[in-house]
Amino acid sequence: VEFAVTQVNFVLLGFGNVGRAFARLLLAKRGELRQRYGLDWRVVGIATGRHGAALDPEGIDLEAALALAEAGQSLASLSPVQVPATNLGLIRASQADVLFETTPVNYQTGQPAVDHLRAALEAGMHAISANKGPVVHAYRELSDLARARGRCFYFESAVMDGAPVFSLWREALPGARLLSFRGILNSTTNLILTRMEEGQSFKDAVAYAQSIGVAETDPSGDILGWDAAVKVAALATVLMDRPLKPDQVERQGIEGLTAAVVAAARAGGRRWKLVCQAERTPEGVRASVRPEEVEVGDPLFGVMGTSSAVTFHADVLSGLTLVEENPGPQTTAYGLLADLLNAVRG
Numbered sequence: 293v294e295f296a297v298t299q300v301n302f303v304l305l306g307f308g309n310v311g312r313a314f315a316r317l318l319l320a321k322r323g324e325l326r327q328r329y330g331l332d333w334r335v336v337g338i339a340t341g342r343h344g345a346a347l348d349p350e351g352i353d354l355e356a357a358l359a360l361a362e363a364g365q366s367l368a369s370l371s372p373v374q375v376p377a378t379n380l381g382l383i384r385a386s387q388a389d390v391l392f393e394t395t396p397v398n399y400q401t402g403q404p405a406v407d408h409l410r411a412a413l414e415a416g417m418h419a420i421s422a423n424k425g426p427v428v429h430a431y432r433e434l435s436d437l438a439r440a441r442g443r444c445f446y447f448e449s450a451v452m453d454g455a456p457v458f459s460l461w462r463e464a465l466p467g468a469r470l471l472s473f474r475g476i477l478n479s480t481t482n483l484i485l486t487r488m489e490e491g492q493s494f495k496d497a498v499a500y501a502q503s504i505g506v507a508e509t510d511p512s513g514d515i516l517g518w519d520a521a522v523k524v525a526a527l528a529t530v531l532m533d534r535p536l537k538p539d540q541v542e543r544q545g546i547e548g549l550t551a552a553v554v555a556a557a558r559a560g561g562r563r564w565k566l567v568c569q570a571e572r573t574p575e576g577v578r579a580s581v582r583p584e585e586v587e588v589g590d591p592l593f594g595v596m597g598t599s600s601a602v603t604f605h606a607d608v609l610s611g612l613t614l615v616e617e618n619p620g621p622q623t624t625a626y627g628l629l630a631d632l633l634n635a636v637r638g
C-alpha cells in the first residue's frame with residue numbers, strides 16, 4: 293500500500309529519566325508511527341546539563357545515545373558537526389520541527405525552560421514539554437506565541453504523567469466549563485501514606501520512596517505540598533483560564549501526620565490523603581492542597597501507592613474521574629508522544 297510519509301525532525305532538551313524513556317518509546321513505536329500516522333522521525337539534536345550535547349542533521353543514532361547516557365558518558369562523540377555553545381544556539385541550529393523539553397522543574401521562574409520553548413516556537417517548531425514550570429509561569433505567553441505561529445505548545449505530561457488531562461479538555465469536552473476539581477496529584481506523598489497505613493513510620497516510608505526512585509534525595513518539595521501546589525496551579529491556569537501561581541494555593545503538607553494518626557483513621561474505616569482542589573469563585577479561583585481524611589465511597593479512597601486521580605466537575609458533566617495506576621517515566625514519555633501526534637495532525 294502506498295501512503296505519504298512525513299519526515300519530522302526532533303530536538304531533545306534533557307535526556308534524563310523521561311527523555312530517555314521517550315527515546316525508547318520512539319524506537320519501539322517507529323514502525324507503528326510510520327504505518328498508522330505516516331510519520332517518520334529523526335532526532336537531530338540532544339542537549340543535557342552535564343553530559344554534553346550532540347547535533348547531527350542526518351539523525352543521531354538514538355541507540356548509541358541511550359547507551360552513552362546510561363553509562364554516564366558524554367553525548368559529544370555522536371556529533372559530526374560543531375555544537376553551539378548554548379542551548380538556544382543548539383535549538384536554532386537544529387532546524388528541527390519539534391522541541392521536546394524534559395529538563396528539571398524550576399518552581400520559582402520556570403527558567404531556563406521558558407526561554408527554550410519560546411526560542412523553539414519562534415523558530416517555527418512545535419514546543420512540547422513535560423515540565424510544570426513553563427506551564428505555571430508562561431502558559432499564556434507561550435500559547436499565544438504558538439497560535440500566532442500556527443504551532444502547538446503542549447504539556448500533557450506535566451500533570452498526571454501520560455493520563456490525558458489537558459487534551460481531555462482541549463479535544464474531548466468542547467463547550468464544557470470546568471467549575472471545580474479535586475484529586476491526588478503527588479505520587480511521592482501518596483506512596484508514603486500508603487506505606488504508613490501498612491505500619492511503617494513516616495521516616496521509613498520516606499526512605500522507601502527514595503530507595504525505589506520515586507522521592508528525590510531532598511523530598512521536601514513533595515512532603516510540604518509544593519509539587520502538588522504547582523500542579524493545582526497548572527490545572528487552574530490552563531483548564532479554568534485563571535492564571536494562578538503556586539504561592540496562591542493554600543498549602544499544607546503531610547509532615548504533621550504520624551503513624552498513630554494514620555492508623556486511627558484506618559481503624560475508623562477512613563484514609564488520609566493529600567487532597568488537591570480548586571473551585572471557581574466570583575473573584576477567581578480558590579485552591580488548596582491539604583491532608584484530608586477520606587471515606588470509603590470517595591473516588592480518592594482506593595488510590596494507593598504512586599497512583600494518582602482527579603475528579604472534574606463541569607457545568608454540563610458532574611463527577612468525571614480519571615485514575616492513573618502506578619505511572620513511571622514510560623507513562624510520562626507516552627504523554628510526550630500523545631502531544632506529538634496531536635500537534636502534527638493539527
Ligand SMILES: NC(=O)c1ccc[n+]([C@@H]2O[C@H](COP(=O)([O-])OP(=O)(O)OC[C@H]3O[C@@H](n4cnc5c(N)ncnc54)[C@H](OP(=O)(O)O)[C@@H]3O)[C@@H](O)[C@H]2O)c1
Pocket residue numbers: 305306307308309310311339340341342343344379394395396397404422423424449450451453620621624
Ligand atoms: N520522572 C517522571 O516520571 C516525571 C513525570 C512527570 C513530569 N516530569 C518532569 O519531567 C522533567 C524531567 O524529569 P526527569 O525525571 O527526566 O529528570 P532527570 O532524570 O533529572 O533529567 C533531567 C535532564 O535534563 C538535563 N538538563 C538539566 N539542565 C539542563 C539544561 N539547562 N539544558 C539542557 N538539559 C538540561 C539533565 O542533564 P544532566 O543529567 O547531564 O545534568 C538530564 O538529562 C522534569 O521537569 C519533571 O518534573 C517527570
